[in-house]
Amino acid sequence: MAQRVVPEAIDPEAVEAARAAAMPEEMLHLVVGVFDALSDPTRARILYALTGRPMCVRDLAIITGVSESAVSHQLRFLRDRRLVKPARDGNIIRYSLDDHHVGALFREAEYHADHVRQAIPDHPYS
Amino acid sequence: MAQRVVPEAIDPEAVEAARAAAMPEEMLHLVVGVFDALSDPTRARILYALTGRPMCVRDLAIITGVSESAVSHQLRFLRDRRLVKPARDGNIIRYSLDDHHVGALFREAEYHADHVRQAIPDHPYS
DNA sequence: CCACTATCTGAGCAAACGTTCAGGTAAGGG
DNA sequence: CCCTTACCTGAACGTTTGCTCAGATAGTGG
Numbered sequence: 071m072a073q074r075v076v077p078e079a080i081d082p083e084a085v086e087a088a089r090a091a092a093m094p095e096e097m098l099h100l101v102v103g104v105f106d107a108l109s110d111p112t113r114a115r116i117l118y119a120l121t122g123r124p125m126c127v128r129d130l131a132i133i134t135g136v137s138e139s140a141v142s143h144q145l146r147f148l149r150d151r152r153l154v155k156p157a158r159d160g161n162i163i164r165y166s167l168d169d170h171h172v173g174a175l176f177r178e179a180e181y182h183a184d185h186v187r188q189a190i191p192d193h194p195y196s
Numbered sequence: 197m198a199q200r201v202v203p204e205a206i207d208p209e210a211v212e213a214a215r216a217a218a219m220p221e222e223m224l225h226l227v228v229g230v231f232d233a234l235s236d237p238t239r240a241r242i243l244y245a246l247t248g249r250p251m252c253v254r255d256l257a258i259i260t261g262v263s264e265s266a267v268s269h270q271l272r273f274l275r276d277r278r279l280v281k282p283a284r285d286g287n288i289i290r291y292s293l294d295d296h297h298v299g300a301l302f303r304e305a306e307y308h309a310d311h312v313r314q315a316i317p318d319h320p321y322s
Numbered sequence: 323c324c325a326c327t328a329t330c331t332g333a334g335c336a337a338a339c340g341t342t343c344a345g346g347t348a349a350g351g352g
Numbered sequence: 353c354c355c356t357t358a359c360c361t362g363a364a365c366g367t368t369t370g371c372t373c374a375g376a377t378a379g380t381g382g
Contacts, residue, residue, distance in 0.1 A: 077264075080254045080288060080328085088245040088259050100309035101302065102240050108231035110340075114224060119214040127359060128206045133214050138203075140341055142360055152312045161349055161358060162206060171308040176227065178304060182297040183226035186278045206358085236370075253329060266371055268330055287328060287379055323382105330377070339368070347360070352353100 107151050108175060112136055113144050120154060121173050124166035233277050234301060238262055239270050246280060247299050250292035 079085040108114055115134045119125060131138040145165060148154045155168040205211040234240055241260045245251060257264040271291055274280045281294040
Protein backbone atom coordinates (compact mmCIF):
# COMPACT_ATOMS: atom_id res chain seq x y z
CA MET A 71 0.00 0.00 0.00
CA ALA A 72 2.53 2.54 1.18
CA GLN A 73 4.19 3.39 -2.10
CA ARG A 74 7.55 5.07 -2.42
CA VAL A 75 6.98 8.82 -2.39
CA VAL A 76 10.50 10.12 -1.94
CA PRO A 77 12.80 9.11 -4.81
CA GLU A 78 15.67 7.01 -3.52
CA ALA A 79 19.23 7.35 -4.71
CA ILE A 80 20.33 4.67 -7.14
CA ASP A 81 23.94 4.89 -6.06
CA PRO A 82 23.84 6.29 -2.51
CA GLU A 83 27.62 6.31 -2.19
CA ALA A 84 28.01 8.44 -5.31
CA VAL A 85 25.35 10.84 -4.08
CA GLU A 86 27.04 11.08 -0.70
CA ALA A 87 30.44 11.66 -2.27
CA ALA A 88 29.06 14.30 -4.62
CA ARG A 89 27.34 16.05 -1.75
CA ALA A 90 30.54 16.07 0.27
CA ALA A 91 32.54 17.50 -2.64
CA ALA A 92 29.84 19.97 -3.73
CA MET A 93 30.82 23.58 -4.21
CA PRO A 94 29.62 25.98 -1.48
CA GLU A 95 26.49 27.83 -2.54
CA GLU A 96 28.11 31.25 -2.41
CA MET A 97 31.12 30.15 -4.43
CA LEU A 98 28.87 28.56 -7.04
CA HIS A 99 27.01 31.84 -7.35
CA LEU A 100 30.23 33.69 -8.13
CA VAL A 101 31.51 31.00 -10.49
CA VAL A 102 28.26 30.88 -12.43
CA GLY A 103 28.42 34.68 -12.57
CA VAL A 104 31.73 34.65 -14.44
CA PHE A 105 30.58 32.04 -16.91
CA ASP A 106 27.39 33.98 -17.42
CA ALA A 107 29.44 37.06 -18.24
CA LEU A 108 31.32 35.10 -20.89
CA SER A 109 28.27 33.33 -22.31
CA ASP A 110 27.02 36.21 -24.46
CA PRO A 111 28.67 36.90 -27.84
CA THR A 112 28.76 40.67 -27.32
CA ARG A 113 30.24 40.43 -23.83
CA ALA A 114 32.70 37.77 -24.99
CA ARG A 115 33.83 39.99 -27.86
CA ILE A 116 34.26 42.92 -25.51
CA LEU A 117 36.30 40.95 -22.99
CA TYR A 118 38.37 39.29 -25.68
CA ALA A 119 39.19 42.67 -27.22
CA LEU A 120 40.17 44.02 -23.82
CA THR A 121 42.52 41.07 -23.47
CA GLY A 122 44.83 42.94 -25.81
CA ARG A 123 44.44 46.59 -24.79
CA PRO A 124 42.15 49.07 -22.99
CA MET A 125 39.35 50.50 -25.12
CA CYS A 126 36.64 53.12 -24.96
CA VAL A 127 32.92 52.57 -25.44
CA ARG A 128 32.73 53.91 -28.97
CA ASP A 129 35.52 51.71 -30.25
CA LEU A 130 34.09 48.66 -28.53
CA ALA A 131 30.79 49.36 -30.24
CA ILE A 132 32.58 49.32 -33.60
CA ILE A 133 34.34 46.05 -32.76
CA THR A 134 31.23 44.30 -31.52
CA GLY A 135 28.83 45.68 -34.10
CA VAL A 136 26.17 46.81 -31.65
CA SER A 137 25.10 50.28 -30.48
CA GLU A 138 27.14 52.27 -27.99
CA SER A 139 24.19 52.04 -25.65
CA ALA A 140 24.27 48.25 -25.77
CA VAL A 141 28.00 48.29 -25.05
CA SER A 142 27.47 50.63 -22.13
CA HIS A 143 24.82 48.33 -20.66
CA GLN A 144 27.10 45.34 -20.99
CA LEU A 145 30.04 47.23 -19.49
CA ARG A 146 27.96 48.02 -16.44
CA PHE A 147 27.19 44.33 -16.16
CA LEU A 148 30.88 43.49 -16.41
CA ARG A 149 31.87 46.25 -14.01
CA ASP A 150 29.44 44.95 -11.38
CA ARG A 151 31.14 41.56 -11.61
CA ARG A 152 34.62 43.10 -11.33
CA LEU A 153 35.62 41.86 -14.75
CA VAL A 154 36.47 45.26 -16.19
CA LYS A 155 37.43 48.61 -14.71
CA PRO A 156 37.12 52.14 -16.13
CA ALA A 157 39.87 54.77 -16.31
CA ARG A 158 38.98 58.33 -17.19
CA ASP A 159 41.24 60.13 -19.67
CA GLY A 160 39.87 63.58 -20.29
CA ASN A 161 36.57 63.17 -22.01
CA ILE A 162 36.80 59.50 -22.81
CA ILE A 163 36.72 56.47 -20.52
CA ARG A 164 38.97 53.58 -21.31
CA TYR A 165 37.97 50.15 -20.02
CA SER A 166 40.43 47.40 -19.23
CA LEU A 167 40.33 43.91 -17.72
CA ASP A 168 40.11 43.87 -13.95
CA ASP A 169 41.12 40.20 -13.68
CA HIS A 170 43.84 38.45 -15.63
CA HIS A 171 42.05 35.12 -15.16
CA VAL A 172 39.76 36.06 -18.02
CA GLY A 173 42.56 35.37 -20.44
CA ALA A 174 43.10 31.93 -18.95
CA LEU A 175 39.38 31.18 -19.21
CA PHE A 176 39.40 32.00 -22.92
CA ARG A 177 42.42 29.80 -23.41
CA GLU A 178 40.79 26.81 -21.72
CA ALA A 179 37.57 27.36 -23.67
CA GLU A 180 39.56 27.39 -26.89
CA TYR A 181 41.11 24.06 -25.93
CA HIS A 182 37.61 22.71 -25.47
CA ALA A 183 36.56 24.10 -28.85
CA ASP A 184 39.45 22.20 -30.41
CA HIS A 185 38.29 19.09 -28.58
CA VAL A 186 34.84 19.45 -30.12
CA ARG A 187 36.08 20.16 -33.63
CA GLN A 188 38.40 17.22 -33.39
CA ALA A 189 35.55 14.88 -32.47
CA ILE A 190 33.46 16.00 -35.41
CA PRO A 191 35.55 17.23 -38.37
CA ASP A 192 32.61 19.04 -39.98
CA HIS A 193 31.77 21.14 -36.96
CA PRO A 194 28.59 20.14 -35.17
CA TYR A 195 26.81 23.45 -34.48
CA SER A 196 25.20 24.98 -37.52
CA MET B 197 26.11 70.82 -43.94
CA ALA B 198 27.30 67.27 -44.43
CA GLN B 199 27.19 65.99 -40.89
CA ARG B 200 28.98 62.88 -39.69
CA VAL B 201 26.68 59.91 -40.19
CA VAL B 202 29.04 56.99 -39.69
CA PRO B 203 30.55 56.92 -36.20
CA GLU B 204 34.31 57.26 -36.41
CA ALA B 205 36.73 55.34 -34.23
CA ILE B 206 38.21 57.35 -31.39
CA ASP B 207 41.40 55.33 -31.36
CA PRO B 208 41.69 53.89 -34.88
CA GLU B 209 44.90 52.03 -34.06
CA ALA B 210 43.27 50.22 -31.15
CA VAL B 211 40.30 49.31 -33.31
CA GLU B 212 42.59 48.03 -36.02
CA ALA B 213 44.64 45.99 -33.56
CA ALA B 214 41.53 44.54 -31.95
CA ARG B 215 40.12 43.63 -35.34
CA ALA B 216 43.37 41.92 -36.29
CA ALA B 217 43.44 39.93 -33.05
CA ALA B 218 39.72 39.15 -33.02
CA MET B 219 38.63 35.56 -32.56
CA PRO B 220 37.30 33.85 -35.71
CA GLU B 221 33.51 33.83 -35.78
CA GLU B 222 33.24 30.06 -35.70
CA MET B 223 35.64 29.72 -32.78
CA LEU B 224 33.78 32.39 -30.85
CA HIS B 225 30.58 30.45 -31.37
CA LEU B 226 32.09 27.35 -29.82
CA VAL B 227 33.75 29.24 -26.98
CA VAL B 228 30.54 31.06 -26.08
CA GLY B 229 28.80 27.70 -26.22
CA VAL B 230 30.97 26.25 -23.43
CA PHE B 231 30.55 29.28 -21.21
CA ASP B 232 26.84 29.16 -21.85
CA ALA B 233 26.79 25.55 -20.69
CA LEU B 234 28.49 26.56 -17.46
CA SER B 235 26.42 29.70 -16.89
CA ASP B 236 23.36 27.97 -15.45
CA PRO B 237 23.36 26.84 -11.79
CA THR B 238 21.78 23.46 -12.54
CA ARG B 239 24.16 22.67 -15.40
CA ALA B 240 27.12 23.90 -13.36
CA ARG B 241 26.12 21.65 -10.45
CA ILE B 242 25.76 18.69 -12.79
CA LEU B 243 29.14 19.24 -14.42
CA TYR B 244 30.85 19.91 -11.11
CA ALA B 245 29.45 16.69 -9.66
CA LEU B 246 30.62 14.76 -12.71
CA THR B 247 34.08 16.19 -12.11
CA GLY B 248 34.38 13.63 -9.34
CA ARG B 249 32.62 10.54 -10.71
CA PRO B 250 30.08 9.35 -13.29
CA MET B 251 26.44 9.59 -12.22
CA CYS B 252 22.99 8.61 -13.38
CA VAL B 253 20.03 10.91 -14.00
CA ARG B 254 18.18 10.09 -10.81
CA ASP B 255 21.15 10.80 -8.57
CA LEU B 256 21.97 14.01 -10.41
CA ALA B 257 18.39 15.12 -9.82
CA ILE B 258 18.90 14.56 -6.10
CA ILE B 259 22.17 16.49 -6.11
CA THR B 260 20.84 19.43 -8.08
CA GLY B 261 17.42 19.58 -6.44
CA VAL B 262 15.42 19.67 -9.66
CA SER B 263 13.21 17.06 -11.37
CA GLU B 264 14.66 14.14 -13.29
CA SER B 265 13.02 15.56 -16.38
CA ALA B 266 14.87 18.83 -15.96
CA VAL B 267 18.15 16.97 -15.52
CA SER B 268 17.47 14.93 -18.63
CA HIS B 269 16.81 18.09 -20.65
CA GLN B 270 20.04 19.65 -19.44
CA LEU B 271 22.00 16.47 -20.12
CA ARG B 272 20.81 16.52 -23.70
CA PHE B 273 22.04 20.10 -23.92
CA LEU B 274 25.42 19.08 -22.49
CA ARG B 275 25.63 16.00 -24.70
CA ASP B 276 25.03 18.10 -27.82
CA ARG B 277 27.99 20.26 -26.84
CA ARG B 278 30.22 17.23 -26.20
CA LEU B 279 30.61 18.13 -22.53
CA VAL B 280 29.24 14.85 -21.17
CA LYS B 281 28.86 11.35 -22.56
CA PRO B 282 26.50 8.53 -21.58
CA ALA B 283 27.43 4.93 -20.77
CA ARG B 284 24.72 2.34 -20.49
CA ASP B 285 24.97 -0.12 -17.60
CA GLY B 286 21.98 -2.42 -17.73
CA ASN B 287 18.95 -0.34 -17.04
CA ILE B 288 20.68 2.81 -15.90
CA ILE B 289 22.75 5.30 -17.85
CA ARG B 290 25.77 6.80 -16.21
CA TYR B 291 26.99 10.17 -17.47
CA SER B 292 30.56 11.33 -17.26
CA LEU B 293 32.61 14.30 -18.45
CA ASP B 294 33.59 14.14 -22.10
CA ASP B 295 36.26 16.83 -21.76
CA HIS B 296 38.77 17.22 -18.97
CA HIS B 297 39.04 20.95 -19.71
CA VAL B 298 35.85 21.45 -17.75
CA GLY B 299 37.75 20.91 -14.54
CA ALA B 300 40.32 23.52 -15.55
CA LEU B 301 37.53 25.99 -16.35
CA PHE B 302 36.06 25.55 -12.88
CA ARG B 303 39.45 26.07 -11.33
CA GLU B 304 40.04 29.33 -13.20
CA ALA B 305 36.55 30.55 -12.35
CA GLU B 306 37.22 29.83 -8.68
CA TYR B 307 40.39 31.90 -8.88
CA HIS B 308 38.30 34.73 -10.23
CA ALA B 309 35.76 34.29 -7.45
CA ASP B 310 38.59 34.68 -4.95
CA HIS B 311 39.70 37.80 -6.79
CA VAL B 312 36.23 39.28 -6.37
CA ARG B 313 35.85 38.33 -2.74
CA GLN B 314 39.27 39.76 -2.06
CA ALA B 315 38.35 43.11 -3.58
CA ILE B 316 35.23 43.40 -1.46
CA PRO B 317 35.46 41.56 1.89
CA ASP B 318 31.71 41.60 2.41
CA HIS B 319 30.89 39.92 -0.87
CA PRO B 320 29.31 42.19 -3.48
CA TYR B 321 26.44 40.13 -4.90
CA SER B 322 23.47 39.88 -2.62
C1' DC C 323 4.97 -11.34 -22.86
C1' DC C 324 3.87 -7.96 -19.04
C1' DA C 325 4.93 -4.90 -15.40
C1' DC C 326 8.37 -2.04 -13.68
C1' DT C 327 12.15 0.98 -13.81
C1' DA C 328 15.16 4.59 -15.84
C1' DT C 329 15.38 7.85 -19.09
C1' DC C 330 13.73 10.71 -22.81
C1' DT C 331 10.73 14.04 -25.34
C1' DG C 332 7.40 17.84 -26.69
C1' DA C 333 4.20 21.35 -25.40
C1' DG C 334 3.30 25.18 -22.64
C1' DC C 335 4.36 28.95 -19.66
C1' DA C 336 6.47 32.40 -16.58
C1' DA C 337 10.76 34.68 -15.98
C1' DA C 338 15.03 36.55 -17.61
C1' DC C 339 17.78 38.53 -21.35
C1' DG C 340 19.80 41.77 -24.92
C1' DT C 341 18.79 45.28 -27.84
C1' DT C 342 17.12 49.79 -29.37
C1' DC C 343 15.19 54.26 -28.54
C1' DA C 344 14.87 58.51 -26.26
C1' DG C 345 16.51 61.26 -23.11
C1' DG C 346 19.96 62.49 -19.20
C1' DT C 347 24.68 63.66 -17.14
C1' DA C 348 29.41 65.20 -17.04
C1' DA C 349 33.79 66.94 -18.93
C1' DG C 350 36.12 70.03 -22.65
C1' DG C 351 36.70 73.67 -26.04
C1' DG C 352 35.53 77.92 -28.36
C1' DC D 353 28.59 80.30 -20.86
C1' DC D 354 26.94 77.18 -24.32
C1' DC D 355 27.58 73.50 -27.45
C1' DT D 356 29.61 69.42 -28.43
C1' DT D 357 31.30 64.97 -27.25
C1' DA D 358 31.40 60.58 -24.67
C1' DC D 359 29.02 57.95 -21.90
C1' DC D 360 25.11 56.48 -18.96
C1' DT D 361 20.26 55.20 -17.79
C1' DG D 362 15.25 53.55 -17.87
C1' DA D 363 11.46 51.85 -20.42
C1' DA D 364 9.75 48.88 -23.83
C1' DC D 365 10.10 45.12 -26.98
C1' DG D 366 10.67 40.59 -28.95
C1' DT D 367 13.32 36.47 -28.07
C1' DT D 368 15.28 32.93 -25.39
C1' DT D 369 15.52 30.11 -21.37
C1' DG D 370 14.58 26.51 -17.82
C1' DC D 371 11.12 24.47 -15.60
C1' DT D 372 6.94 21.25 -14.96
C1' DC D 373 3.59 18.14 -16.69
C1' DA D 374 2.04 14.37 -19.35
C1' DG D 375 3.12 10.87 -22.05
C1' DA D 376 6.59 7.98 -24.93
C1' DT D 377 10.55 4.74 -25.22
C1' DA D 378 13.86 1.07 -23.96
C1' DG D 379 16.03 -2.34 -21.05
C1' DT D 380 15.03 -6.11 -17.07
C1' DG D 381 13.10 -9.67 -14.45
C1' DG D 382 9.39 -12.81 -13.44
